[in-house]
Amino acid sequence: MALKITVIGTGYLGATHAAAMAELGFEVLGLDVVPEKIEMLGRGQVPMFEPGLEELLRKHVAGIEGSTGRLRFTMDWAEVAEFGDVHFVCVNTPQKHGEYACDMSYVDSAVESLAKHLRGPNLVVGKSTVPVGSADRLAARILELAPGGGEVELAWNPEFLREGFAVQDTLHPDRIVVGVRSERAEELLREVYATPIADGSPFVATDFPTAELVKTSANSFLATKISFINAMAEVCEAAGGDVAKLAEAIGHDDRIGKKFLRAGIGFGGGCLPKDIRAFMARAGELGADQALTFLREIDSINMRQRGQMVELTRQALGGGPFLGKRVAVLGATFKPDSDDVRDSPALNVAGQIHLQGGQVTVYDPKGMDNARRLFPTLGYADSAVEAVRGADVVLHLTEWREFRELDPKALGEAAAVRVILDGRNALDPELWREAGWTYRAMGRPTA
Template sequence: MALKITVIGTGYLGATHAAAMAELGFEVLALDVVPEKIEMLRRGEVPMFEPGLEELLRKHVAGIEGSTERLRFTMDWAEIGAFGDVHFVCVNTPQRHGEYACDMSYVDSAFASLAPHLHNAALVVGKSTVPVGSADRLAAYLAEHAPAGEGAELAWNPEFLREGFAVNDTLHPDRLVVGVRSERAEKLLREVYAAPIAEGSPFVVTDFPTAELVKTSANSFLATKISFINAMAEVCEAAGGDVAKLAEAIGYDDRIGKKFLRAGIGFGGGCLPKDIRAFMARAGELGADQALTFLREIDSINMRQRGQMVELTRQALGGGPFLGKRVAVLGATFKPDSDDVRDSPALNVAGQIHLQGGQVTVYDPKGMTNARRLFPTLGYADSAVEAVRGADVVLHLTEWREFRELDPAALGEVAATRLVLDGRNALDPSLWRAAGWTYRAMGRPTA
């Protein structure tokens, strides 16, 4: 008999996972505790922008004409418990307020709500990013509180989704990692992921602690690589070097590689910053804090980039105060192909300049609604051209394709001054200069 899947939490991770499980042929029941979110999803609408997700959702949601009807949504824990053979827990683990540590309250609440309804043998699969050691505790909780007792097993299966590529990353993962304690749990997860395994996705079987450490280790490595090239950008600024050429040269070394070596205003979003901070906090609790002290400097380099972009803008405008200066900001999201503005370096820079008296106007292809909610006092425009109209300087802060394809000559017609600062080292300097612009990028003082 075919496995039945439940997904608990329908945010970015959960909504994507639920739609992907339906696409792989399973009957899926997804739960959330927010009624408005459930109503949206039942209409085939997603509460965030993610390329391809809404189309995939509408292909499978029950009640939509022409759908497979494999995917339904509920707020009833008893229905979830009775329905599922495999329960995926996909709830958020934000940074705890005022601390570096991870807030486990949503995960703990999900397990507390689910456990009493597990009357039959079932596998509960954690996908949330949690502090190492959490799975041991949660497995014991399930065994004690589920009516099925030890028949309610736990596995840990970290997610590796990249915003903007989440659908493809779920259906065609570059690796699958499962922390299990029994052959039964491994067998069930091999059945769930049979299609990607058949395509060649590596299937790595580990213990609980290793599975929990994979996501935070991967994010820490990426954060280190990004902050390394940004530190080199600081040195290039001081020495008169060109960080883009430096990155190209070291990127040819296959031990290093080219990816994540574009210097700029740093990383943000809902994962990397909070994950490396939670990792440091957990290492401290385990008595291994010295092993991760380098992450504190990684975090510091990353946050420093934002202030350096503000100073670069100030110097480009003559070195005085921002009062009365008109600043156009292209980009509000923390990365392209997303509407996510959580801990966005672009919005942080825009906000700092605004607080120092600059007249800031922001444009982003997908992040305007969320940006307005977070920074209501900034100015917003409906297009890049409108944002740039009358601007003394243009800041390129999120590397959307739309911005790379702008016509610098047309923008020059509406700008007060043809001055562009590339905070992502992603624009073509020769194109902009040919259109009469002064082009400046971080870590490239003479380029």
């Protein structure tokens, strides 16, 4: 008999996972506690921009003409417990207000609400990013609450989604990691992921703590690499070097590699910043805080890049106050191919300049509505040309393809002064200079 899958939490992770499980051929029931979300998903619509996700949903959501009907949504915990064999917990784990630690309240609530209805042999699978040690605690809680007792097991299966590539990363993962305590749990998860495993995705079975540590370790390594090249950009600024050429040279070393060596205004989003902070907090609780003290400097370097972009803008405007200066900002999201503005370096820079008196106008291909909600006092334009109209300086802060393909000549006709600061080192300097622009990028004072 075919496995039935449930997905608890239908945000970015859950909606993607639910649609992907339906694509892999399973009957899927998604649960959320927000009625508006359930209604929206039931119409085959998603509350966020993620390439390919809405199309995948519409292919499978029951009630949509031509769909497979394999995917439904509910708010009923008892229905979910009765329906599913494998229950994926995909709820949010934000940073606690006023501290570094992870807020586990959504995970705890989801597991407890589900567990009290589980009677038969069920597998609960955590996908949320949690502090190491959480799975042990949750497994004990499930044993306490579930009417099915020992027949209800827990496993941990961390997600590795990249925003902009989430559908691809779920259907064709570069690795599948599962923390399990029994052969049965491993076999069930091998069955769930049979298609990607057959296609060559590595499957790593391990214990709870290791599985929990994989995601935070991977994010910490990535954050370290990004902050390393940004630290080198600071040195290049001081020494007159070119960080882009430096990155190219060291990237040829196979031990280092070329990926994530583009210096800029740093990382943001809903994962990297909060995950490395929660990792530090948890290491402190375990008495291993000294092992992760380097992450404090990683976080510091990352945040410092935003301030340095503000100062670079001030210098470009003659070194005085921003009052009365018109600043165009291209980009609001923390990365391209997403509408996510959480902890966005681009919006942070725009906000800082605005607070210091600058007249800031922002344009982003997908993040405008979210940006307006977060920073309603900034100016917003409907196109790059409109954002740049009358600007004394242009800041390129999110590396959208649309911005790389802009015509510098046409844009120059709209700007008051042809000065562009490339906060992502992603534009072609020669192309912009040929069109009469003064081009400047972080870590490249002489390039």
